Amino acid sequence: MLTDRQLLILQVIIDDFIESAHPVGSRAISKKDEISYSAATIRNVMADLEEMGYIEKTHSSSGRIPSEKGYRYYVDHVIAPSVDKTNLNIIKGMLQGEFIDFEKLVQKSAEVLSDLTNYTSIILGPEIFETRVKQMQIIPLSENTAVAILITDSGHVEHHSFSIPNEISASDLEKMVNILNERLKGVSLAKLPELLNTEVVSLMKKYVQDFEKSYHYLKSAFSEQPVKLYIGGRTNLLTQPEFNDINKIRSFYRMMENEDEVVNLLKVPQQGIRVTIGRENELEAIQDFSLITASYQLRDEQMGTIALIGPTRMEYRKVITLLNALSNEMTDVLYLWYKNNGK
Amino acid sequence: MLTDRQLLILQVIIDDFIESAHPVGSRAISKKDEISYSAATIRNVMADLEEMGYIEKTHSSSGRIPSEKGYRYYVDHVIAPSVDKTNLNIIKGMLQGEFIDFEKLVQKSAEVLSDLTNYTSIILGPEIFETRVKQMQIIPLSENTAVAILITDSGHVEHHSFSIPNEISASDLEKMVNILNERLKGVSLAKLPELLNTEVVSLMKKYVQDFEKSYHYLKSAFSEQPVKLYIGGRTNLLTQPEFNDINKIRSFYRMMENEDEVVNLLKVPQQGIRVTIGRENELEAIQDFSLITASYQLRDEQMGTIALIGPTRMEYRKVITLLNALSNEMTDVLYLWYKNNGK
DNA sequence: GTTAGCACTCTCTTCCTCCGAGTGCTAATT
DNA sequence: AATTAGCACTCGGAGGAAGAGAGTGCTAAC
Numbered sequence: 007m008l009t010d011r012q013l014l015i016l017q018v019i020i021d022d023f024i025e026s027a028h029p030v031g032s033r034a035i036s037k038k039d040e041i042s043y044s045a046a047t048i049r050n051v052m053a054d055l056e057e058m059g060y061i062e063k064t065h066s067s068s069g070r071i072p073s074e075k076g077y078r079y080y081v082d083h084v085i086a087p088s089v090d091k092t093n094l095n096i097i098k099g100m101l102q103g104e105f106i107d108f109e110k111l112v113q114k115s116a117e118v119l120s121d122l123t124n125y126t127s128i129i130l131g132p133e134i135f136e137t138r139v140k141q142m143q144i145i146p147l148s149e150n151t152a153v154a155i156l157i158t159d160s161g162h163v164e165h166h167s168f169s170i171p172n173e174i175s176a177s178d179l180e181k182m183v184n185i186l187n188e189r190l191k192g193v194s195l196a197k198l199p200e201l202l203n204t205e206v207v208s209l210m211k212k213y214v215q216d217f218e219k220s221y222h223y224l225k226s227a228f229s230e231q232p233v234k235l236y237i238g239g240r241t242n243l244l245t246q247p248e249f250n251d252i253n254k255i256r257s258f259y260r261m262m263e264n265e266d267e268v269v270n271l272l273k274v275p276q277q278g279i280r281v282t283i284g285r286e287n288e289l290e291a292i293q294d295f296s297l298i299t300a301s302y303q304l305r306d307e308q309m310g311t312i313a314l315i316g317p318t319r320m321e322y323r324k325v326i327t328l329l330n331a332l333s334n335e336m337t338d339v340l341y342l343w344y345k346n347n348g349k
Numbered sequence: 350m351l352t353d354r355q356l357l358i359l360q361v362i363i364d365d366f367i368e369s370a371h372p373v374g375s376r377a378i379s380k381k382d383e384i385s386y387s388a389a390t391i392r393n394v395m396a397d398l399e400e401m402g403y404i405e406k407t408h409s410s411s412g413r414i415p416s417e418k419g420y421r422y423y424v425d426h427v428i429a430p431s432v433d434k435t436n437l438n439i440i441k442g443m444l445q446g447e448f449i450d451f452e453k454l455v456q457k458s459a460e461v462l463s464d465l466t467n468y469t470s471i472i473l474g475p476e477i478f479e480t481r482v483k484q485m486q487i488i489p490l491s492e493n494t495a496v497a498i499l500i501t502d503s504g505h506v507e508h509h510s511f512s513i514p515n516e517i518s519a520s521d522l523e524k525m526v527n528i529l530n531e532r533l534k535g536v537s538l539a540k541l542p543e544l545l546n547t548e549v550v551s552l553m554k555k556y557v558q559d560f561e562k563s564y565h566y567l568k569s570a571f572s573e574q575p576v577k578l579y580i581g582g583r584t585n586l587l588t589q590p591e592f593n594d595i596n597k598i599r600s601f602y603r604m605m606e607n608e609d610e611v612v613n614l615l616k617v618p619q620q621g622i623r624v625t626i627g628r629e630n631e632l633e634a635i636q637d638f639s640l641i642t643a644s645y646q647l648r649d650e651q652m653g654t655i656a657l658i659g660p661t662r663m664e665y666r667k668v669i670t671l672l673n674a675l676s677n678e679m680t681d682v683l684y685l686w687y688k689n690n691g692k
Numbered sequence: 693g694t695t696a697g698c699a700c701t702c703t704c705t706t707c708c709t710c711c712g713a714g715t716g717c718t719a720a721t722t
Numbered sequence: 723a724a725t726t727a728g729c730a731c732t733c734g735g736a737g738g739a740a741g742a743g744a745g746t747g748c749t750a751a752c
Contacts, residue, residue, distance in 0.1 A: 029744095029745090031744065031745050031746085032745075032746080033744085033745075043694075043695090044694070044695050044696080045695085045696095045745095046694075046695050046696070046697090046747095047693085047694055047695070049745090049746070049747070050694090050747095052746090053746090053747080063745095063746085064703090065701085065702055065703070066701055066702060066745095066746075067700080067701045067702045067703085067744075067745050067746050067747095068701095068702075068703080068744080068745065068746085069744080069745060069746090107509075107510040140488060140490060141488055143486075145483060145484055145500050147483060147502055147503075147504055148502070148689070151504065153500060153504045153506060155498065155500070155506060157488050157496060157498070159490055159491070160490075161490055161494065161496045161510035163496060163498060163506065163508040165506040165508075166450075167450040167504035240602070240606055241599065241602045241603055241606055244595070244598065244599045244602065245599070249595075250595060252587070252592075252593060252595070252598075255587065255595075255598065256584065256587045256588070259583070259584045259587065260584055263583055263584055346491070372713095372714090374713065374714050374715085375714075375715080376713085376714075386725080386726090387725070387726050387727080388714095388726085388727095389716095389725075389726050389727070389728090390724085390725055390726070392714090392715070392716075393716095393725090395715095396715090396716080406714095406715085407734090408732085408733055408734065409714095409715075409731095409732055409733060410713075410714050410715050410716095410731080410732045410733050410734085411713080411714065411715085411732095411733075411734080412713080412714065412715090
């Protein structure tokens with residue numbers, strides 16, 4: 007456990023380093039307004055903090071920088087989720103406009119988040135499990151191609167072109183769609199695959215010739231449920247001094263190119279804010295970074311994740327506040343929207 | 350006009366520099382198999398080439414590197430569009446698979462192109478002017494929201510959520526859609542805005558109450574015709590030695606983040622291959638790069654553009670060959686597809 | 693318990709030197 | 723007349739030495 011004085015000095019070191027990116031020396035600390043000790047005293051405290059592992063030197067006679075353990079302590083004990091009115095208003099303003107298309111809104115959120123912080127923002131979702139099938143359609147384009155469309159009550163549209171084998175007749179296709187619509191309207195997407203496999207199959211077998219094949223094609227058209235990923239401020243991190251190393255840039259952007267990897271990074275069930283600092287991250291490519299994630303919900307069900315990624319020397323206070331605010335707002339908006347649409 | 354010997358040496362310098370990225374000296378040239386002159390002779394020729402502006406020194410006693418003028422000459426006079434069988438087969442193989450969704454195919458092309466070259470590929474389009482309206486639909490989601498869907502005969506689906514003002518009744522909406530479908534089916538997208546404004550308007554005024562407002566909302570839903578942009582190998586250029594400069598990286602990626610700018614870059618009517626080298630590019634952010642573009646057509650109408658961007662020290666021969674092959678193949682595929690679908 | 697003083701450590705920058713690659717020119721060679 | 727060998731010269735880059743500056747740990751005084 008840290009004494010008050012140790013905590014104070016740790017905090018000053020971290021705040022200063024977050025701002026300047028330079029090692030912090032005892033003299034600089036002693037000059038701060040909130041510090042009333044001499045440099046020598048500070049040095050003693052710093053020696054203690056270093057021994058405990060909260061700060062480090064870059065070389066034997068350098069000032070100190072926070073260690074990952076130091077950041078961890080700072081995040082866990084120092085930061086009280088506060089409210090930043092200015093940014094909160096920006097977020098509220100953004101989310102308040104006429105709310106039509108949740109996906110657009112998410113995209114916009116990612117942009118605002120990265121602009122506000124100068125880090126890279128990643129937003130996942132919304133997952134569409136909770137949304138329900140509004141309508142399904144299959145529209146023939148030519149003799150042997152068609153496009154299948156699935157519309158959900160959230161306004162989400164999935165579409166998929168596919169080719170129709172010669173054995174399947176247009177009338178069969180039509181029958182299938184009728185059956186699908188009749189049976190699946192209002193079904194939540196989470197239950198869609200199950201229903202497709204059981205009830206609907208037996209029903210269709212009765213009416214549709216050459217059922218197996220049709221079904222196969224149809225299923226492939228609807229089974230893909232991509233998780234949407236929105237990234238904002240891809241190039242923001244380039245201005246960070248820790249990004250001077252070209253190899254770091256390379257490995258980071260390689261990672262970001264790989265959507266699956268990014269999705270996996272964020273696809274974690276969670277409540278509240280999660281902070282992983284440096285080597286706390288399992289993914290090697292971001293072990294020099296910190297990742298801060300929050301989720302937004304619909305009726306206690308996690309719909310998606312919003313995250314910011316930046317150097318370990320991150321403005322944790324600001325970022326956590328912001329993410330907290332945004333996730334709450336998104337949850338609220340989502341709730342209201344579903345309520346207003348009578349579901 | 351260059352003599353044969355000057356041309357030969359220019360060619361050797363460029364080929365060598367493209368491969369090594371290091372200035373080429375007279376001794377190295379004289380050692381090449383295809384060169385039978387001594388270093389001293391080469392030096393004389395090089396002095397001439399430099400005087401004419403085709404090559405440059407990096408400092409007073411360095412070897413030579415090609416100037417932009419040198420590359421230009423090389424591209425215009427040395428490169429005969431040849432056929433690279435291996436890569437051509439890769440491309441053909443890729444395009445041959447069951448052709449269902451042109452957009453997916455374009456995306457895949459961008460990936461293959463960047464993998465094959467290690468540069469960054471950009472593909473624009475396909476522009477959908479030539480495609481025709483297959484069906485339009487408006488599906489109400491709730492009391493005051495709906496999603497408008499437009500399906501074209503190419504399998505392209507545009508959708509747009511919008512809110513319905515209270516004054517507009519559901520039955521009016523239905524009428525509108527009926528009218529739209531009746532009138533617009535088979536109309537090419539190029540003519541869509543015009544028709545919407547003339548014929549359809551007058552017709553709808555008759556049947557639909559509060560027409561003005563409905564029309565306004567509907568139009569906004571269908572007027573946006575985004576040009577799709579596919580980028581492959583975003584991080585490929587990071588491995589190029591000329592990308593050691595962080596500022597270059599920054600300005601390049603800034604540019605690439607701005608979709609509009611990239612679209613403008615490629616949205617140029619053209620035939621054949623177009624090569625812009627270094628400062629020939631108007632856009633400042635890529636004045637250290639070369640951009641090579643080709644287009645693909647449908648019945649002499651340009652549908653889209655494919656491009657590669659890389660350092661001015663680019664493998665022009667390979668890239669031009671590849672782009673040439675791909676644009677031809679894409680044009681063929683497009684033609685066949687439309688033919689097979691009886692249009 | 694706190695602080696002043698001081699020797700010490702380490703990085704960073706600047707300056708210097710040396711080496712090698714490559715050039716341009718001149719004179720010799722073909 | 724064209725080509726080539728020879729040679730002095732130039733410049734960038736690597737490597738090392740020296741000095742400045744920032745900061746430390748320790749000791750002794752307050």
